Amino acid sequence: MAIAVIPGFGAAAGLPSSIGAVTVYQDRAVVTRAASSELAAGEHELVLDKLPATLQENSLQVSAKSTGQATLLDVKVRDAYQADTPNDRLRQLEEQMRKLEARQAALDDEAAVLDNQRELVLMMQRGATEPSKDGARLTLDELKAIQALSADSLAGALAGLRKVAEQKAALEREVLALQMQLGQVRGELGRRTKTVTLRVNMARPGKLDLAVSYAVAGARWTPSYDARLRPADRNVYLGYFGVIRQNTGEDWNNVKLTLSTARPSQGGGAPQLRPWFIDVAAPPAPPPALAAPAPAPIAAAAEMQAKRAPRARAMEDAGAPVPEPVAEAIDVSTAQIQNAATSASFQIQNPATLLSDNTSQRVAIATARLPATLQYQSTPGLREAAYLTAQASNNTDFPFLAGPLNTFLDDAFVASSAMKAVMPGEKLELALGADDAISIKRQLVNRYTESTGFSGSGKRVTYEYKITVKNNKATKEQLSFKERLPISRNEKIVVKLISPADRDIKREEDGKLVWDWELEPGKSRETVLKFSVDYPGDIDVAGL
The missing domain is CATH 2.60.40 (Immunoglobulin-like)
Incomplete structure (x- = not known):
């Protein structure tokens, strides 16, 4: 109040x-x-x-x-x-630590008492077996009685010490775990x-x-996604989550939580361009002349003092103090900033509680059902496997930020990957892992070198690959796979595609060839990739 x-x-x-x-x-x-x-x-x-x-x-x-x-x-x-x-939570942890330390002290005291009992029993045994010069020697029955009594006492003391050691080891593990938890909560x-x-x-x-x-x-959130493909209805069920961590020094108990995509640290405007100056390059500096041998420390100090003395005396005569060295400002390396194109706020429906211990907590932002087009993709030259992808559109009002993605095929976990940023209405592609039901094989059928030209001064190397694909599924599927042609960097080296015909493929940049096939259930298809490389016989070609 x-x-x-x-x-x-x-x-x-x-x-x-x-x-x-x-x-x-x-x-x-x-x-x-x-x-x-x-x-x-x-x-x-x-x-x-x-x-x-x-x-x-x-x-x-x-x-x-x-x-x-x-x-x-x-x-x-x-x-x-x-x-x-x-x-409050840190206070509770510190109170727990004080209680554990008190238990440690009590165990130390108990161990000291038991150790004292053990030493006392050993002293009694030594006294009974080593009587004084004037004392009478104990009888055999008396020695047996002392031995039985000391054995029981010694066994009890040793058992107690073992039990205390076990308790101390367990307590030390508790203390270590609590210290780590305290370190997380305390932060800095x-x-x-x-x-x-x-x-x-x-x-x-x-x-x-x-x-x-x-x-x-000390607080932040990152997006996370679970994508579950149901092949039966050709839909992707996407779960959009926010993973929050906070170590701000205060707990958030039962609060109304909002996640924002805005980035305050990046400012509100575009960075300003600075002039880009060019000029004639300055000639290189002449090499330094050979330095004279350094004077001895005492001589150097005397020489410096001699140089300073006239100026200092002149300034003293004028009544002015000797100036201190002037500090110069250093150049500061500035960071490059970029402005976010969009910003959105996600208000979490239910109140949330987040403790200030930097542990992660995941809250649901949205769920969406995305109609998908399924397609298999493959690069058999690198790996003979067909990977299932689902292509869909973001039909929600939520911008999907870049973040980790866990992918499930029905109820089976198949892959961990990453989702790129996708705005509402944009396309997204989900990688769903390799599917053994689509088999693809790539075989080198032939590779031979022959001479060309009237005089046999030219060389030609011909490659021939056979690619076979089989759809072992009960449904019709789409497959897109890529191969590559060598790219010539010299006009004397000529690469020619022999098979397949251009109408059966699509050409992409960097010599990539793309086949788009429709695979009938239980059927196989094959193609032949054949190309030649011609070059003069007097040069060596790298890369073949």
Whole structure:
């Protein structure tokens, strides 16, 4: 509860507040706290204390509603240092650590007592077997009795020591695990916090409702996807998730969560171009002359002092102090920035709780059913396998950001890959892994070299490959596979495609050839790739 400040009296008490909403960006979060209080007429100081040390002061915003015609006079932010830990969860962990340390001390004490008992038994045994010079020697029965008594005591002490050692080992594992958890929660915050003080004036008594928002570092979210293909209905069921981590120094309990694709760190405008100057290159600097041998340290110091002395004496005569060396500004290497083309906010429907321990938490953003066109793709020259791909359109209003993708075929996990950024209405392609039901074989049938020309001065190398594909599925499927032709970088080297004909393939850049086939169920198809390379016999060709 806020207390009215009367001149000459004490300062205001802390005003209780709670986090109601959080917007998480890819490099920070904006937290909104709410607080309310019944205030009398006059001027008041309202203090929000134990705020996170990562609070960015220039991001602080305050809004208020009041039934007493309130006026916000000013807002101050300052650092504060707590005698105790400001984070409740961190305080609980530290209390657990103190209890574990107390248990360790108790086990150390128990081990010391048992070890003392063991030493006492050993002393008794030595005293019984080594009597003094004037003492009578113990009888055999007495020795047996002492041995039986000491054996029971010694066995109990040793068993107790073993049990204590086991308990200490288990306790050390607990301490190590708790220390790691403490390190994650503490981060670099320590016990430093921020305090926000608001000065308001109430024209008349009434209720004041405050909303204070601020940006904090140590929070981020990344997109993640689960794509499940149902071949029976040719649909891709896409799950869109946000993976959130936060280590801001305060827990978010039962808050309204929003994920934003905006990037505040990249600014709001395009970077400015600087002039691009060109000029005649300066001639290289002449090589340095051979340096004279360095004088001895004492001689060098004397020589430097001799050079400085006349100037110093002149300045002393003029009454001016000897100037200090002037520091020059260094060049700063600036980073290149890029502006995001789109921005969207995803409001999570259910309240969320995220602890400040940097653990990941996944929340659902959207689900979508995307009608898909299925196609197999292959590069048999690199791997004799056909990979299933699903081509679909983003028919939602959500921009799909780039992120990791887990792919399932029905209920079987088949691949981990990555999704590129896809805006609403754009095409997307999902890689669904290799399918053994489409077999593809590539075989080198022939490779031979022959002489060409009237005099046999030329050379020709001919390659011939046979590619066979079989559809072992019960459905008709589409297959697109690629091969490549050698690319000549010299006009004397001529590459000629012999088979197949150009009407049966598509040519792409860099010598790529593409076959688009429709495969009937249970049927096979084959093709022959044949090409020749002609070149003069007096040159050596690399790459063949």
